[in-house]
Amino acid sequence: MTGNFQIPNYGSIGLLGFDDYVLGGTIVNSGLSPSTPSNPNLSWERTNSFDVGLDFGLLSDAIFLEFDYYVANTTDLLLNVPVPMSSGFTTELRNIGEVENRGVELSLTLQDRIGDFGWAITGNFARNQNEVISLADGVPQILTAGGTGVTLWITKPGEPIGSYFNPIYDGVFNNQAEIDAYPHVANAKPGDFRFIDVNEDGKIDFATDRVIQGNYFPDYTYGATLNLTYKGLDFSAALQGAQGQEIM
Numbered sequence: 001m002t003g004n005f006q007i008p009n010y011g012s013i014g015l016l017g018f019d020d021y022v023l024g025g026t027i028v029n030s031g032l033s034p035s036t037p038s039n040p041n042l043s044w045e046r047t048n049s050f051d052v053g054l055d056f057g058l059l060s061d062a063i064f065l066e067f068d069y070y071v072a073n074t075t076d077l078l079l080n081v082p083v084p085m086s087s088g089f090t091t092e093l094r095n096i097g098e099v100e101n102r103g104v105e106l107s108l109t110l111q112d113r114i115g116d117f118g119w120a121i122t123g124n125f126a127r128n129q130n131e132v133i134s135l136a137d138g139v140p141q142i143l144t145a146g147g148t149g150v151t152l153w154i155t156k157p158g159e160p161i162g163s164y165f166n167p168i169y170d171g172v173f174n175n176q177a178e179i180d181a182y183p184h185v186a187n188a189k190p191g192d193f194r195f196i197d198v199n200e201d202g203k204i205d206f207a208t209d210r211v212i213q214g215n216y217f218p219d220y221t222y223g224a225t226l227n228l229t230y231k232g233l234d235f236s237a238a239l240q241g242a243q244g245q246e247i248m
Contacts, residue, residue, distance in 0.1 A: 011093055014038030037083070037092045045095070047074045066107040073133070074099050079155065081142055096142075097135035099161055103128035118229040127220040130160040150206050151248060160215040164248050167206055168213065169193040219244025 017035030020027055049072040056065040076095035083092045104127055111120035134157055135142065141156035143165065154165035171194045173179045179188050183197040185204045198209040223240035 008093070011036075012039050012042040034088060037087065037089050039092060039094060041095070042093060043076055043095055045074055045076050045078050047072055049073070062110065062112055064109040064111070066105075068105040070101075070103060070105075072101045074101075079142060080144070081139070082144075094136070096139065097157075098133040100131050100133050101128055102131075116231045118227075120227045121224070123222070123224045125220060125222050128217065130215075130217050132157050132159060132161050152210065154212060159212060160217050163215040164213040164246060165210050166213050166248075167195050167204075167209055168198070168211055169195045213248075214246035216245050216247070218242035 013036075014034055015036045016032045019031055019033040019035075021031045021033075049070060051068060051070040053066070053068040056067075057063065075098045077097045077099055078093060079096050080091040081094050081096060083089055105124070106126070107122060107124040109120060109122040112118070132155055135155070141154055144153045144155075144162070145151070150167060152165045153162045155161050155163070173182070173184070173188060173190050173192050173194050175190050178194070179190070182194060183202055183204050185192075185195065195204045195209065197204060198211055201208075221240070221242045223238065225239075226235075226237045228235040
């Protein structure tokens with residue numbers, strides 16, 4: 001078992017910070033107010049993992065294969081959870097839910113030496129699947145605001161953590177007749193995006209008309225290295241990449 005101790009300093013204690021307030025029509029800037037919520041039950045994340053591997057060499061390791069399969073379950077997940085604004089805060093750091101990472105890693109090396117000349121080529125491949133298993137009772141999902149427009153990230157059971165959760169569109173309005181015949185946002189005009197009425201209630205509401213559009217986890221990663229040696233000289237080159245992740 002391992003743990004994640006990335007809890008902010010004094011993260012479980014409600015801290016005070018300087019803040020402005022108005023007294024008698026005058027702004028006073030020497031007041032103190034709560035700046036973080038307290039959570040005395042905050043603790044480390046805990047991860048239980050299982051890993052099985054195989055190392056296999058042929059012809060005096062001229063051909064060498066490495067294979068790993070792993071499953072890691074993290075509980076008491078540390079997440080900033082939205083809270084009612086009546087509390088004076090927008091989020092609170094809590095231990096909430098469970099997430100699973102499952103994947104494989106594969107590496108193949110071919111190498112040889114002929115006199116003073118040696119060479120080795122290594123290729124690697126890795127695939128990881130991330131899935132939220134559960135959240136706390138009474139928390140079906142967690143929505144986090146993004147940095148642009150109406151972008152949201154959603155964390156919910158059955159999906160990767162922090163998936164993109166956004167409105168989608170299928171074109172643009174070409175004229176006023178199309179706007180009148182199709183659900184649209186207020187003040188829509190020709191040239192605007194034609195958003196899809198996801199829940200088919202006859203109107204466009206960005207609070208409900210959203211779908212999961214993928215996530216930032218790659219489907220797989222890969223890489224390759226080349227090493228050449230000749231007497232006292234050596235040369236190396238590397239290639240790496242990721243495939244399948246969405247960029248928002």
